Amino acid sequence: GAGVSQSPSNKVTEKGKDVELRCDPISGHTALYWYRQSLGQGLEFLIYFQGNSAPDKSGLPSDRFSAERTGGSVSTLTIQRTQQEDSAVYLCASSPRLALNTEAFFGQGTRLTVV
Amino acid sequence: SQELEQSPQSLIVQEGKNLTINCTSSKTLYGLYWYKQKYGEGLIFLMMLQKGGEEKSHEKITAKLDEKKQQSSLHITASQPSHAGIYLCGADPTGSNYKLTFGKGTLLTVNP
Numbered sequence: 001g002a003g004v005s006q007s008p009s010n011k012v013t014e015k016g017k018d019v020e021l022r023c024d025p026i027s028g029h030t031a032l033y034w035y036r037q038s039l040g041q042g043l044e045f046l047i048y049f050q051g052n053s054a055p056d057k058s059g060l061p062s063d064r065f066s067a068e069r070t071g072g073s074v075s076t077l078t079i080q081r082t083q084q085e086d087s088a089v090y091l092c093a094s095s096p097r098l099a100l101n102t103e104a105f106f107g108q109g110t111r112l113t114v115v
Numbered sequence: 116s117q118e119l120e121q122s123p124q125s126l127i128v129q130e131g132k133n134l135t136i137n138c139t140s141s142k143t144l145y146g147l148y149w150y151k152q153k154y155g156e157g158l159i160f161l162m163m164l165q166k167g168g169e170e171k172s173h174e175k176i177t178a179k180l181d182e183k184k185q186q187s188s189l190h191i192t193a194s195q196p197s198h199a200g201i202y203l204c205g206a207d208p209t210g211s212n213y214k215l216t217f218g219k220g221t222l223l224t225v226n227p
Contacts, residue, residue: 004157033213043203043217059214091157098212100148100205106157 002026004107006092012113013082021077021110025094032075033100034059034067037109038088046090049075050098082114117142117208119218127224128194136189136221138204144184146207148215153200161189161202191223199225 005024013019025032034046045059049069057067064082069075079086089111095104118141128134138147149161162171164180164187171178175198177190191198201222205215 031213042219043205043215045214045216048213056211056214093157100160100213100215101163102160104160106159108155108157 004092004094004105006090006107006110008110009108010111010113012115015084015114016081018078018080019082019112021079021090021112023075023077023092023094023107025073025075025092026105027073029094029096030072031095031098031104032069033093033095033104034075034077035091035093036088037091038085041088043091046077079112082112084114087112087114117206117216119204119206119216121202121204121218121221123221124219125222125224127226130195130225130227131193134191134194134223136202136223138187138189138218140185140206142185142208144180144187144206145210146212147178147180147184147187148205148207149178149187149189150203150205151200152203152220158203194223194225196225196227199223 007022030051032049037043047067048056064080067077089109091106091109093104093106120139122137147164150158152158162178167182167184169180175192180187201220203217203220205217
């Protein structure tokens with residue numbers, strides 16, 4: 001596709017369940033970013049992937065959160081044993097090189113609701 | 116940690132009016148980003164400012180970074196309904212180019 005695609009667009013899950021959020025970046029973009037946006041905390045950095053380099057996971061809020069990027073393309077963010085405070089919109093972005101500027105494009109996000 | 120405070124939190128203006136949104140940092144800014152977000156959509160990059168006193172414009176939107184690099188303002192001239200959305204300022208406290216800290220956003224409504 002022409003843009004960054006995220007799926008599902010909406011996800012409602014029960015507390016304690018695991019969820020997987022998917023991000024399909026723009027083809028050829030080596031940099032991929034995950035952010036989340038919640039009512040209480042605003043927009044927060046989660047993790048960054050750049051090519052084959054080790055990702056920067058410093059923004060992941062707990063060890064229940066993990067992310068991987070297979071083949072330098074699709075990325076999956078996994079949240080284990082979900083909690084209500086995990087409810088947020090999870091945004092993914094990609095860019096051809098390291099830069100969150102005009103070259104970076106965001107997906108529409110996955111709205112996660114933990115009940 | 117660097118904190119960004121945006122004001123106002125929300126703003127309602129009549130079409131054609133000018134408006135200003137402010138972003139104040141607790142520390143010196145080494146890269147200030149402005150984004151726009153519409154409901155159900157991702158972020159759209161507007162501008163990035165780095166130098167004290169810098170000013171950039173894109174169509175009817177102008178952003179400035181003050182000389183002390185602790186405050187930025189976003190000014191919209193002759194607002195239109197298409198300008199409606201949430202405006203977010205972001206800072207790059209470590210110079211990483213990816214690990215941004217954001218303000219809580221300003222919700223702009225433009226009434227026709």
